[in-house]
Amino acid sequence: MLVERAYAKINLTLDILGKRPDGFHDVDMVMQTVDLSDLIWLEETDGRDIVVDSTAPHIPLDHRNLAVVAAKVFQQQSGILRGLHMKIEKHIPVAAGLAGGSADAAAVLRGLNRLWRTGYSLDELAQMGASIGSDVPFCVYGGCAVATGRGENIARVQHELRAWVVLTRPPVFVSTADVYKATRPEQYARTVASPKMVHALQHCDFAGVRNAYTNALMATTFRLYPEVEALYARMTAVTGQPVYMSGSGPTLFTLFPTRSVAQRTYNALRGFMKEVYLCRFAGL
Structure with a gap:
């Protein structure tokens, strides 16, 4: 075994x-x-x-x-x-x-x-x-x-940035297929954000990582599942930090350069959310 x-x-x-x-x-x-x-x-x-x-x-x-x-x-x-x-x-x-x-x-x-x-x-x-x-x-x-x-x-x-991540999963089921199907052509990218993100990661530029983030599905998920958008607004107000979405959602997350600040945010979100997770970037 x-x-x-x-x-x-x-x-x-x-x-x-x-x-x-x-x-x-x-x-x-x-x-x-x-x-x-x-x-x-x-x-x-x-x-x-x-x-x-x-x-x-x-x-x-x-x-x-x-x-x-x-x-x-x-x-x-x-x-x-x-x-x-x-x-x-x-x-x-x-x-x-x-x-x-x-x-x-x-x-x-x-x-x-x-x-x-x-x-x-x-x-x-x-x-x-x-x-x-x-x-x-x-x-x-x-x-x-x-x-x-x-x-x-x-x-x-390959990069050496070691960010902390606070994940929050709303009690909502999101259909990835439905989100992609409902995504409109005007949401398609003319330029992609990956080169800017990779540059920020490889230079351990935490602010650059935050600035380079993008998710073309976020607007569609918010439109189809307004409760996810409501949690996004509440998380933004509570944390005072940029809030992001992973994939088609519903998981939202925030990024932090240190564990101490991430821990405080985790504790604050646990006050009104059941599924909150504190983790960090990892390799295999």
């Missing part, structure tokens, strides 16, 4: 370039992992069945779970058709714009590579992940990267 961590991600930029013939959108995003993580326990069993347990009561434990899909893809690619017992210890909020399902799938790929000593490189695992979901390749690598295409093309970014 072994355990693999599955790290959540936040979007530091998210620009939409247009709609693709396959129905997806071309995007340009800077993504960053944070040290909020699930734990994936993997154990080989007799037979060929994949059995899943989870501490989260409301996630599917069958083919609808990306971790199960990842295990089957790995079996098919490696030719190793052994049985597997997986336990998913959830800490990343579900359906929150933090790529929790994709992170779990990526952790399964990395973990089975270790468990069965198959020797795949991260690049090869990321290629497997591209067939599972758009965010899975990034989650295989972790750290920071610019993601393009539908999100599966990854250019890794």
Whole structure:
């Protein structure tokens, strides 16, 4: 048996370039992992069945779970058709714009590579992940990267900035598909923010990171889910800091250069929100 961590991600930029013939959108995003993580326990069993347990009561434990899909893809690619017992210890909020399902799938790929000593490189695992979901390749690598295409093309970014992050998840379910579908052509980017963001990260320019942030989906999510916009306004008033959204939401977050200020903000938000998380930038 072994355990693999599955790290959540936040979007530091998210620009939409247009709609693709396959129905997806071309995007340009800077993504960053944070040290909020699930734990994936993997154990080989007799037979060929994949059995899943989870501490989260409301996630599917069958083919609808990306971790199960990842295990089957790995079996098919490696030719190793052994049985597997997986336990998913959830800490990343579900359906929150933090790529929790994709992170779990990526952790399964990395973990089975270790468990069965198959020797795949991260690049090869990321290629497997591209067939599972758009965010899975990034989650295989972790750290920071610019993601393009539908999100599966990854250019890794090395930087030394160590920011603290306070995440807040409103009690709202947001449909990513609905948000993308409702996004209007005038929200498509003429220029992308990723070069400016990468420059700020690599120069450890915290103010530059704050200034470079963009999310083309925010206006659509606020329009479809006004309760998310209401929380955004309240967080801005309470923290006195810029507030951002990850992916299609509903998770909102703030960035801080020091833990002490982040901790005070965390404490303030806990006064009126149930799901608040204090974490920081992380690599794998």
